[in-house]
Amino acid sequence: MIAYQDDEETPLLRQPEQSIAKTPLPWNQFWIILVLQFSNFLVFQTLAPFTPELIRDIGVTGGDESQVGYYAGILHSSYYVAQTLTVLYWSQLSDHVGRKPLILVALFAIATTMLSFGLSRTFLGLLASRLICGAFNGENGVVKNLLLDITDATNLPKAYGYMPISWMSASIIGPLAGGSLSRPADRFPEIFGRSELLKTYPYLLSCAVPAVCASIAWLVTYFCLKETVSTRAPLWELIKEWLLRRQSAKPSTSSSHAQTSSGKPNAEEAPKPLPLRAVLTPKVLTVVASNGTLSLFDIAVTTILPVFYATPIELGGLSLDPPRIGAIFATSAFVGGTFQIFFYARIHDRFGSYAILMAGLASGIPSVILLPVINALARAHGMGRAVWLAIAIQRVLLAIFGTCFACMAMFIRAAAPNRASIGATNGLVQFVSEGARMVGPACGAAVFSYSMQEGRDVWLAYYFILSLGFLAIGTSVFLPRDPRLWEEEGK
Structure with missing residues (x-):
């Protein structure tokens, strides 16, 4: 009988625990993540409309139309190959040096390589631009780390509910910019007809759109984004520590810092990134x-x-x-x-x-x-x-x-x-x-x-x-x- 009464009261006792207070979404930092994601998505959406035409223009196919898709696929895959080989190292490094420095590096890579893509007149130049962009662009993984840093289990679903804003906007603006601004001297002769630069590099203006957006995102990140990693350290110190660990098997100095002046571990010490x-x-x-x-x-x-x-x-x-x-x-x-x-x-x-x-x-x-x-x-x-x-x-x-x-x-x-x-x-x-x-x-x-x-x-x-x-x-x-x-x- 007693057990029955306990079971009957259990839902009433647990009811207050089920109503968990939700943490408000930190919009002062979350809007920056939306800007960063938009900049990343814009690159792919902008390149898609004119890449086949660009491959025909540089003459790498030798006039064989059936080879256009083949070379376009190589350019598309090259970015992911380079990113796959580096994304783990970028994400792990962000636990040590912080999210912000790596995001700034990624945005600089996007802006630079997009301009070099528009200035390339050979397939090798196009391929090099995409490979470098993929290798240095750790933004996608690091930005997701940043999102997990500023949210918790109660407001993360709400944050992901707003994430489509970025790729929806990029899906609209990117194809319009990539398609309408390619070959501007031919499409808009009254405006760009006298520009020898755009005649020589007819896809530079299209590529400049994501490059400018990445530059704006760089400024926003530099001035507005707050670092979320409390255990960050200068890169040269990490290299020095790694060299010391190679030379000696003694405990690293970081373990001694985990103790207070009394010699006891500090319970409030921030957790350290694990190997x-x-x-x-x-x-x-x-x-x-x-x-x-x-x-x-x-x-x-x-x-x-x-x-x-x-x-x-x-x-x-x-x-x-x-x-x-x-x-x-x-x-x-x-x-x-x-x-x-x-x-x-x-x-x-x-x-x-x-x-x-x-x-x-x-x-x-x-x-x-x-x-x-x-x-x-x-x-x-x-x-x-x-x-x-x-x-x-x-x-x-x-x-x-x-x-x-x-x-x-x-x-x-x-x-x-x-x-x-x-x-x-x-x-x-x-x-x-x-x-x-x-x-x-x-x-x-x-x-x-x-x-x-x-x-x-x-x-x-x-x-x-x-x-x-x-x-x-x-x-x-x-x-x-x-x-x-x-x-x-x-x-």
């Missing part, structure tokens, strides 16, 4: 595997969709032209971004990170199954209302799938061994994610093209992508139902 090996905990490895498979599934779907839309109906696609394909992506991006801005935080408060993550991954499965269904409808009825309704349903499912990465940020934060090692933790996650984004496009596009060949199974590509989706679901099952469970265990 990379100490960061490789089971929690971190679980998040790395989950985010890596999620990224692989996401990039495979993202790569195949435009190819599917453009492929002739008789070969398994929809035979859509570029304007209609662009309209589909632009509309879905606007709708998905608007949904996340206004509703993601509320839905997260109601259901939590794990439930939204699993729902997002589950929505990715039918979005892939709809691909052959849409083609079958197009074969039977042409591009009628049924096909467009199926496309609309697919885009809604993909918008739900897009919330997965916002949920993953909660698990990254909870998995970090301590607050001072958030950068290293996020760096590991980003390293595997960028590696997946290198492999995914090539694998997805290759399998899709192979399955379209005569005598092949048209479902082969869909089997492949579905297997990636189920793999992502399988790795995410090992995440906790609530990220706070990891934090309560004591990191």
